[in-house]
Amino acid sequence: MTIMLMISWLLLALGLMFFLAGSIGLLRFPDSFSRLHAVTKADTLGLGLLVLGLSLQSSWREGLLMALIWLIVMASGAVSCQLLARFSDEQPSESATQQED
Amino acid sequence: MTITLWLFLRRSLWFGLVAAACWAVLTANSGWGFFTLLLPLLLLWQWHYPLPMPALRWRYLPACLLLFGRQLLLGGFDVAVRALGWRPLDSSNFCHYQSQLTSPASRLLLASLISLLPGTCTISLQPDGMLRLHVLDQTANWQQEIAALEWQLARLFGQSGSGEQP
Amino acid sequence: MSVVALILLFSMLLGIWRVLKGPALLDRLLTIQLFGSTGVAILLVLSKVFALPALLDVALLLAILAAAAPAALVQRLRQQKQRSRQRTSL
Numbered sequence: 001m002t003i004m005l006m007i008s009w010l011l012l013a014l015g016l017m018f019f020l021a022g023s024i025g026l027l028r029f030p031d032s033f034s035r036l037h038a039v040t041k042a043d044t045l046g047l048g049l050l051v052l053g054l055s056l057q058s059s060w061r062e063g064l065l066m067a068l069i070w071l072i073v074m075a076s077g078a079v080s081c082q083l084l085a086r087f088s089d090e091q092p093s094e095s096a097t098q099q100e101d
Numbered sequence: 102m103t104i105t106l107w108l109f110l111r112r113s114l115w116f117g118l119v120a121a122a123c124w125a126v127l128t129a130n131s132g133w134g135f136f137t138l139l140l141p142l143l144l145l146w147q148w149h150y151p152l153p154m155p156a157l158r159w160r161y162l163p164a165c166l167l168l169f170g171r172q173l174l175l176g177g178f179d180v181a182v183r184a185l186g187w188r189p190l191d192s193s194n195f196c197h198y199q200s201q202l203t204s205p206a207s208r209l210l211l212a213s214l215i216s217l218l219p220g221t222c223t224i225s226l227q228p229d230g231m232l233r234l235h236v237l238d239q240t241a242n243w244q245q246e247i248a249a250l251e252w253q254l255a256r257l258f259g260q261s262g263s264g265e266q267p
Numbered sequence: 268m269s270v271v272a273l274i275l276l277f278s279m280l281l282g283i284w285r286v287l288k289g290p291a292l293l294d295r296l297l298t299i300q301l302f303g304s305t306g307v308a309i310l311l312v313l314s315k316v317f318a319l320p321a322l323l324d325v326a327l328l329l330a331i332l333a334a335a336a337p338a339a340l341v342q343r344l345r346q347q348k349q350r351s352r353q354r355t356s357l
Contacts, residue, residue, distance in 0.1 A: 016274050047308050048173075079334070084341065
């Protein structure tokens with residue numbers, strides 16, 4: 001049982017690291033579209049690891065519900081990333097930091 | 102008639118199982134009396150207005166999910182490493198990728214999944230299947246990673262014959 | 268476990284700096300997404316801390332709302348832009 005708990009805490013710590021990395025990326029990356037990468041990917045993965053870690057400490061039903069929540073967040077992240085990117089791509093005057101090839 | 106009935110029954114079984122799982126999860130395993138009342142109504146509705154589901158070849162789903170899961174992990178790791186400054190970020194740019202998928206549903210799915218692959222993010226999807234992307238590292242072979250996922254999706258959606266596995 | 272929630276809160280608050288600084292509208296909109304996913308994570312952890320399973324339902328609701336928010340916002344901003352363009356062309 002203690003091994004399960006240890007794995008769970010390891011996953012929680014990893015998830016936290018990804019969340020922090022996502023926020024740091026949002027602050028540090030030089031242009032808007034790179035920041036989009038940071039938020040979408042790091043947070044999705046962080047939440048996944050967190051859910052995995054938490055579900056090791058809870059019942060199967062809570063685990064399933066958390067997995068469902070993760071799926072919703074992942075889907076919404078992927079879709080709204082695209083929406084925001086397309087929207088900001090349409091207005092070149094306001095997004096001054098973007099570079100065109 | 103018998104074939105339609107058989108198909109409907111097989112579909113109902115899956116529908117019922119998924120509905121029961123959702124009910125168990127969302128209601129904290131209670132109120133099954135309501136569920137037994139609700140399920141026939143839902144099935145009746147299904148009989149008259151079947152949900153438009155793309156014909157998937159389910160046996161290919163695990164391989165697809167496995168690839169996607171691995172890429173999701175790599176993608177998160179890659180972006181985290183870059184955020185912490187252990188890998189430089191100096192060759193990000195806009196790129197194009199021509200998708201070979203034919204059905205609109207699979208193209209849309211590919212466009213959404215690309216945002217979670219390492220180093221790529223979809224900006225827009227044109228009607229002819231041309232994807233406008235933002236790539237974190239131009240020097241990486243992101244084309245090959247997208248093509249691998251695309252191949253899996255083509256197989257899942259039953260559009261195989263588009264070539265060898267990349 | 269509550270330390271986990273605090274660290275998550277901290278990483279969420281880091282996003283506010285980006286809202287204030289900008290510079291593009293996309294940067295500010297991105298924080299919505301950050302708040303959505305991190306908020307869900309905080310609620311999941313808190314439901315463990317306080318042993319309140321109801322918070323999982325709150326998290327589910329927040330996840331659904333966070334999915335709808337960027338779509339609604341982009342739609343609204345687009346309409347605004349179209350309207351202002353019509354006004355200038357008149």
